[in-house]
Amino acid sequence: MIVxxxxxxxxxxAALALILTAILVSLAFAPFLFPGTRSLExxxxxxxxxxxxxxxxxxLGYTGIVSFAHTMFFGLGAYxxxxxxxxxxxxxxxxxxxxxxxxxAAVALALxxxxxxxxxxxxxxxxxxxxxxxxxxVLVSQFSGLTGGEDGxxxxxxxxxTPALTIVEGELFGTRLNGKLLNYYLVxxxxxxxxxxxxxxxxxxxxxxxxxxxxxxxxxxxxxxxxVRYRIAATCISAAAASLAGSLFAIWLRxxxxxxxxxxxxxxxxxxxxxxxxxxxxxxxxxxxxxxxLAQNYLxxxxxxxxxxxxxxxxxxxxxxxDRWLLWLGVLFILSVYFFPDGVVGRLRRSR
Amino acid sequence: MSEAADRAxxxxxxxxxxxxxxxxxxxxxxxxxxxxxxxxxxxxxWLTLTVxxxxxxxxxxxxxxxxxxxxxxxxxxxxxxxxxxxxxxFVGVSLLMALGEMTGAPSLALNLVALFLAVLAAMAATAVMxxxxxxxxxxxxxxxxxxxxxxxxxxxxxxxxxIAVIWGPEEIYLTRPEMLKGAVTFAGAALERYRLVAVxxxxxxxxxxxxxxxxxxIGLIVRAGVEDGEMVQALGYRLRLVFVVVFVAGSALAGLxxxxxxxxxxxxxxxxxxxxxxLVFIVVIIGGLGSVEGCFIGALLVGLMQNYVxxxxxxxxxxxxxxxxxVILMWRPQGMMPVxxxx
Numbered sequence: 001m002i003v004x005x006x007x008x009x010x011x012x013x014a015a016l017a018l019i020l021t022a023i024l025v026s027l028a029f030a031p032f033l034f035p036g037t038r039s040l041e042x043x044x045x046x047x048x049x050x051x052x053x054x055x056x057x058x059x060l061g062y063t064g065i066v067s068f069a070h071t072m073f074f075g076l077g078a079y080x081x082x083x084x085x086x087x088x089x090x091x092x093x094x095x096x097x098x099x100x101x102x103x104x105a106a107v108a109l110a111l112x113x114x115x116x117x118x119x120x121x122x123x124x125x126x127x128x129x130x131x132x133x134x135x136x137x138v139l140v141s142q143f144s145g146l147t148g149g150e151d152g153x154x155x156x157x158x159x160x161x162t163p164a165l166t167i168v169e170g171e172l173f174g175t176r177l178n179g180k181l182l183n184y185y186l187v188x189x190x191x192x193x194x195x196x197x198x199x200x201x202x203x204x205x206x207x208x209x210x211x212x213x214x215x216x217x218x219x220x221x222x223x224x225x226x227x228v229r230y231r232i233a234a235t236c237i238s239a240a241a242a243s244l245a246g247s248l249f250a251i252w253l254r255x256x257x258x259x260x261x262x263x264x265x266x267x268x269x270x271x272x273x274x275x276x277x278x279x280x281x282x283x284x285x286x287x288x289x290x291x292x293x294l295a296q297n298y299l300x301x302x303x304x305x306x307x308x309x310x311x312x313x314x315x316x317x318x319x320x321x322x323d324r325w326l327l328w329l330g331v332l333f334i335l336s337v338y339f340f341p342d343g344v345v346g347r348l349r350r351s352r
Numbered sequence: 353m354s355e356a357a358d359r360a361x362x363x364x365x366x367x368x369x370x371x372x373x374x375x376x377x378x379x380x381x382x383x384x385x386x387x388x389x390x391x392x393x394x395x396x397x398w399l400t401l402t403v404x405x406x407x408x409x410x411x412x413x414x415x416x417x418x419x420x421x422x423x424x425x426x427x428x429x430x431x432x433x434x435x436x437x438x439x440x441x442f443v444g445v446s447l448l449m450a451l452g453e454m455t456g457a458p459s460l461a462l463n464l465v466a467l468f469l470a471v472l473a474a475m476a477a478t479a480v481m482x483x484x485x486x487x488x489x490x491x492x493x494x495x496x497x498x499x500x501x502x503x504x505x506x507x508x509x510x511x512x513x514x515i516a517v518i519w520g521p522e523e524i525y526l527t528r529p530e531m532l533k534g535a536v537t538f539a540g541a542a543l544e545r546y547r548l549v550a551v552x553x554x555x556x557x558x559x560x561x562x563x564x565x566x567x568x569x570i571g572l573i574v575r576a577g578v579e580d581g582e583m584v585q586a587l588g589y590r591l592r593l594v595f596v597v598v599f600v601a602g603s604a605l606a607g608l609x610x611x612x613x614x615x616x617x618x619x620x621x622x623x624x625x626x627x628x629x630x631l632v633f634i635v636v637i638i639g640g641l642g643s644v645e646g647c648f649i650g651a652l653l654v655g656l657m658q659n660y661v662x663x664x665x666x667x668x669x670x671x672x673x674x675x676x677x678x679v680i681l682m683w684r685p686q687g688m689m690p691v692x693x694x695x
Contacts, residue, residue, distance in 0.1 A: 066497075116678055123497055131634055134670075135671055138670050139667070139671065142667045264626070324516065324517060327513030330508075337502050337503050338492060341499070
């Protein structure tokens, strides 16, 4: 049963299976295991980033295409939900319509970009997505009438998903049973379903073709697969999944803005999560996202502490300033691409 | 009549259509300028915009030329190229500010000496940095595009953050040297002096680069390397060394472009290289990877387009360049003048 759900893609390492189970159990019971707003925020963020990173891995790890537009697709889903709530009203159909519209727009855009850039050489794709994504971010902040510009949008989601709704009076393991809990489980189960779907896709015959293209596109073409079509299809699927992850994020946060869903920094986070977890393994996305979000939440505090402790020394306080978090991310990123290219999952599987 | 005469080849002129299609990319620039004239009714603002578009195009060309050659020569795509732009700008601007007395003086000679020193410092700094970047970041990932992109993006982020550590996270505002401020009036249009200087510098650099590539031995090796690297190596040339030289030269040019861009905008930020990279990539793609001439024409098109559209409809400026990219790729999927065969 479980193997079937995982599309026959076993973890292939006892340690990996253990870690994955631990993450699944922690996320499934997060509201009760770790009561408190901050830890619930972290858990929801992990769920959403697992989907986002897994969908990116479909492109980077399985098909061998580098895209810098993944945050754009993520943002399309998020803004879809935001605009749906803003203009249609505070209802579930509005959420659904927004998410669908976002996903549709993401797929259409991915198709167009793919048609133009993947036709000739895959390397164009990286450059063109970078250009299109930044143009999109600029547009979003310029058309402030529609998108709220740099300030973003605050909107209200159906009451059933907010703390205003009380399911049962009282607490369970220190957590109030209210709409926020429902919201969390909406995010958790949607993320779980999306992840299993992606896992199924990469383990299908279609996924095998993608891997063949990654290994040797010339040979895949010679065997008779239309490489361009497969690459474009992978781009579209990954865009749709990213946009749905964005919709979940928008439902959870009740706010969208360029900094939270569109910034280049998030793109970098995604890249790092994929590389740390292990490219070309969906489970890598789970581990990468979990490790990274936890580190982001708790290490930045540590850094500012270290910066204060070294105050007065030459350069060190500036280097350790928590605003320079990206510096260390960049260094970590380069080092992991060089010395750790198959990530945590690859390492665990090899040391089996 | 001897037999040899019969066998002599006849050099016929190509049909007009073929000659035109070869020239078509070059003709695009005047066509765009004329379209701009038609769209912008006032001649004087059209002239101003054309000059600033050309100036911008020249600066983008200076930044992009190294990238396209590096790609053509070694199939290395350097997403970290923008780091050289930022570092060049910061080094150059710091020196210009340190030489405040010379730049503030109303003497053209003093101003130019200060500017020259700043440019020299920026180019030296970015050349050294380019050498280090090639050694540390690029060399270990030869032949693997995916890793190249990832690692060079990482390098870009690290350099940008280091700039913020050294110069502080805020943008730095600056003023141009005294004699380069202001504008000259020509045919009723105000043409900023600095932009005219930028156009001149860009043009001189382009011609110099063309001369080096076409008339010198090293240029011959570079062009042959772009065309067929393995053959050049088989003939006994150390293409790796040539590549390092081109990489360093390209980095230095990016640094020069950074200083010029900083003076053009009168502000420098750590993220400016990253922002410019977007235009640089568009230029490199529409020009055709590996081609210096294509890069030059592409840069002029992008610069002109950006300025015309920004005047007509400010919000669409960046989108218009993406539109230009789409149109050109529909017309020629490899870019206007591709040198490297698609792989």
